[in-house]
Amino acid sequence: MFQFNYKLKVAERVKAGCNRHPRYNPEREGRGGIKSGCSTCFSLSLIYIRRGYLWTLLTGSF
Numbered sequence: 001m002f003q004f005n006y007k008l009k010v011a012e013r014v015k016a017g018c019n020r021h022p023r024y025n026p027e028r029e030g031r032g033g034i035k036s037g038c039s040t041c042f043s044l045s046l047i048y049i050r051r052g053y054l055w056t057l058l059t060g061s062f
């Protein structure tokens, strides 16, 4: 139940993306793809990194 809720929430936030850089994809471009230090893109990359980290904790597949 918790896993499902968390996954859904993060998917929605990442899908929302950045208004100024709608094509920015944290999964593919990472922090190197952030244009001119955009804070929204930076937040997206953090969410993506934390999602992977939390998923690792939840599933126990280190």
Ligand SMILES: [Zn+2]
Binding pocket: 018, 019, 020, 021, 024, 035, 038, 039, 040, 041
């Ligand atoms: Zn941006």
